[in-house]
Amino acid sequence: MVGKGGIRFYRLVKQGNAFTQPTQLGKFYHGGFERQMNRREASMVLGVRESAPEDKILAAHRKMMFNNHPDNGGSTYLATKINEAKELLTKGN
Numbered sequence: 001m002v003g004k005g006g007i008r009f010y011r012l013v014k015q016g017n018a019f020t021q022p023t024q025l026g027k028f029y030h031g032g033f034e035r036q037m038n039r040r041e042a043s044m045v046l047g048v049r050e051s052a053p054e055d056k057i058l059a060a061h062r063k064m065m066f067n068n069h070p071d072n073g074g075s076t077y078l079a080t081k082i083n084e085a086k087e088l089l090t091k092g093n
Helices: 002-015 039-046 054-068 076-092
Strands: none
Touching: 039 054, 039 076, 054 076
């Protein structure tokens, strides 16, 4: 992480924007879940595009559920959200 951050900072210094733009070590979504899940949030949960084919959605769902299933020590809440995301995205295809 220090290497990537250093490279980004070096590039900003070369451009002259080192102290005017905030530096980030990584980018990720800084929010919680919406009350009613939409297609955008569902695609972010599964890590696929909103317009992804059904086989990619199902493969991403399988992988996420394997890692987050309550029987394997995962969260029941996250498993519910992953299933909700799959249902929302496959229903639209």
